[in-house]
Amino acid sequence: MEMETVKLEQIVKKWFPDMLLFLNQRELNSTILLRDGMTILEPQDALEIIQFSICEHQNPAFLH
Secondary structure, eight states: OOOEEEEHHHHHHHHOGGGGGGSOHHHHTOEEEESSOGGGOOHHHHHHHHHHHHHHTSOHHHHO
16 A cells, blocks of 8 residues: 555644644644555544644754
């Protein structure tokens, strides 16, 4: 299978649509490169991607 580039929003909408309200637009617009595409992405993998993306967009000033 080929690599596929998607927005985090697509992943959230497919597996965890209730989370849309808790993510900001910057997070939702994050580009995600999936090695084997969306078709074989499992819910647990999707949740891991969402969690990682949230961490990546945290403001370091708030973490100290």
